[in-house]
């Protein structure tokens with residue numbers, strides 16, 4: 001990199017910057033991107049914690065806005081060098097309609113791309129998901145696969161469908177000429193199930209365990225492996241790829257799974273790595289209920305959700321989709337990000353675990 005480029009002061013925009021992952025990306029950029037001079041945080045709901053960031057050397061601009069509104073996105077993007085697009089509607093529980101999920105995740109992403117093209121922003125990093133690959137509707141296992149592993153990616157649920165469409169839009173936009181004539185450089189990161197400080201579902205499991213007298217009951221066989229990655233490492237990967245795609249063309253149009261050294265385990269056994277030190281235990285070495293009964297209960301929940309919809313929102317954790325995801329092996333083993341842009345996890349497994357446990361313990365004391 002030329003010295004002039006190294007000295008360049010950069011403006012970054014993080015969409016969804018107040019979400020679980022977005023907040024970690026924002027904090028990581030402030031800690032680890034020395035060329036940053038302005039950080040724009042665009043979100044539908046701005047968090048009160050943003051105020052504490054405004055006293056540092058980097059100009060932090062909070063923008064309350066909606067990615068489905070093209071003019072709001074274009075105004076936020078104008079003048080930014082890099083956009084990290086994490087905003088999305090993460091709903092696998094039926095809280096939002098399929099149309100809303102599509103509008104936010106697909107149209108919102110299209111708006112971000114068009115804004116980059118119109119205003120001359122050259123670098124775009126998109127937070128995709130493992131869900132764009134699988135598990136597929138047939139429940140085929142994906143066992144420690146990588147970005148090139150053949151897999152029949154067929155979806156019906158609105159969330160993975162929307163993420164897959166949005167990812168395609170982002171990758172197809174790579175190379176489009178932005179205002180000023182330079183080519184747009186895009187890439188997509190595909191986290192597996194993210195965990196760490198701020199993880200809402202972990203919090204829900206923790207509270208459920210407390211309600212059940214300190215116990216959780218095994219629902220899924222321990223042999224089903226589920227990919228997990230620490231939020232700090234996902235954030236670090238975003239910061240690094242955003243930095244490195246400005247130097248090398250190699251990353252343009254590429255997808256990368258997000259990975260670290262978190263162990264391969266079932267969804268529930270993995271959660272117990274954090275919940276056990278907080279006083280919960282997982283009952284049963286095998287699932288307590290037969291699988292057919294879980295399928296029945298999941299279908300019943302879906303029916304109840306549909307019947308109750310005119311009266312109230314019934315959105316339990318267990319539904320046919322979440323059961324299928326939790327019950328299908330999906331893990332990655334890859335070093336593509338290391339090869340292409342020198343990614344190494346910033347947080348070891350031990351560190352990720354300790355940080356997450358401390359956070360769950362904080363949840364406990366703050367709710368007492």
Ligand SMILES: NC(=O)C1=CN([C@@H]2O[C@H](COP(=O)(O)OP(=O)(O)OC[C@H]3O[C@@H](n4cnc5c(N)ncnc54)[C@H](O)[C@@H]3O)[C@@H](O)[C@H]2O)C=CC1
Pocket residue numbers: 015016017018019020021022042043044045065066067068085086087088089090104108127128129130163190191192193194195
């Ligand atoms: N949580 C996970 O395990 C995984 C998440 N992802 C992806 O990571 C990204 C971030 O997910 P999380 O942080 O978990 O979710 P989150 O719900 O905590 O964060 C999403 C953020 O986007 C914002 N947002 C939603 N709709 C918006 C709109 N119309 N306009 C502007 N902002 C809007 C929300 O207010 C929120 O702050 C998403 O794109 C998701 O698909 C990918 C893989 C795994």
Ligand SMILES: CC(C)CCC[C@@H](C)[C@H]1CC[C@H]2[C@@H]3[C@H](O)CC4=CC(=O)CC[C@]4(C)[C@H]3CC[C@]12C
Pocket residue numbers: 090092128129130131192193194201219220267317318321322323325326
């Ligand atoms: C008691 C049930 C059988 C257990 C339910 C657990 C589920 C709620 C979660 C199991 C797997 C999770 C998903 C997975 O980690 C992949 C994801 C990627 C994303 O991009 C968004 C979130 C999610 C779909 C995640 C959602 C919760 C689970 C389905």
